[in-house]
Amino acid sequence: ETGVTQSPTHLIKTRGQQVTLRCSSQSGHNTVSWYQQALGQGPQFIFQYYREEENGRGNFPPRFSGLQFPNYSSELNVNALELDDSALYLCASTSASTDTQYFGPGTRLTVL
Amino acid sequence: AQSVTQLDSQVPVFEEAPVELRCNYSSSVSVYLFWYVQYPNQGLQLLLKYLSGSTLVKGINGFEAEFNKSQTSFHLRKPSVHISDTAEYFCAVSSGNKLVFGAGTILRVKS
Numbered sequence: 001e002t003g004v005t006q007s008p009t010h011l012i013k014t015r016g017q018q019v020t021l022r023c024s025s026q027s028g029h030n031t032v033s034w035y036q037q038a039l040g041q042g043p044q045f046i047f048q049y050y051r052e053e054e055n056g057r058g059n060f061p062p063r064f065s066g067l068q069f070p071n072y073s074s075e076l077n078v079n080a081l082e083l084d085d086s087a088l089y090l091c092a093s094t095s096a097s098t099d100t101q102y103f104g105p106g107t108r109l110t111v112l
Numbered sequence: 113a114q115s116v117t118q119l120d121s122q123v124p125v126f127e128e129a130p131v132e133l134r135c136n137y138s139s140s141v142s143v144y145l146f147w148y149v150q151y152p153n154q155g156l157q158l159l160l161k162y163l164s165g166s167t168l169v170k171g172i173n174g175f176e177a178e179f180n181k182s183q184t185s186f187h188l189r190k191p192s193v194h195i196s197d198t199a200e201y202f203c204a205v206s207s208g209n210k211l212v213f214g215a216g217t218i219l220r221v222k223s
Contacts, residue, residue, distance in 0.1 A: 004155075006155075031209075033211075035211075040216075041215060041216070042116075042202055042204075042213030042214055042215050042216050043156070043202070043211075044213075045210040045211065045212070048209050050209075055209055056208060056209045056210060058210065090155055090156065092156075092211075098163075099144060099163060099206075100146070100158065100161055101211060102158065103156040103157070103158075104155050105154055105155040106154070106155045108153075
């Protein structure tokens, strides 16, 4: 158990829709990162939030956006869904004392 | 940009045999290195990490890895595998504030 939870576990959407995925980090971990893991691939970094501000972004378009809240929860929003957005979305919170990212169980998004 | 290469996409091995999963990284600066395991339909679980100090790192479930700076490698080993070790294993290197992952190695343990 990493103490990182994500909801929902599974989600099915259609092309063009919008989706919000949620993550609850470990208490005291004020950095959260989001990753996209397509089938058969390693996770790819989407972005990171530190103290409610974006703190780095990977090679993802602006329709991927996020929020971080003071209670250690965060959101990943994806607008105008495309078929290629189908993937497992992973949230990770960082322990500042150990510089280590701890992952949640992920949300499996299917876009039809 | 940093990158990670996992040289084997799949490694079949018999139960109780030793195993090595290979990982090479590209970096010209000091790195932090990680191995994560992913069981089917689950997230990533940290197996072990190298931040500094001893180059031989011991992790959970009997796994260990050796950091080799001259060969830019961080291979994962276990002297005797169990059926329950069947999973996908990811090597990752820290790059600023993010992790860069390899493509993964599926370890299949056969009885």
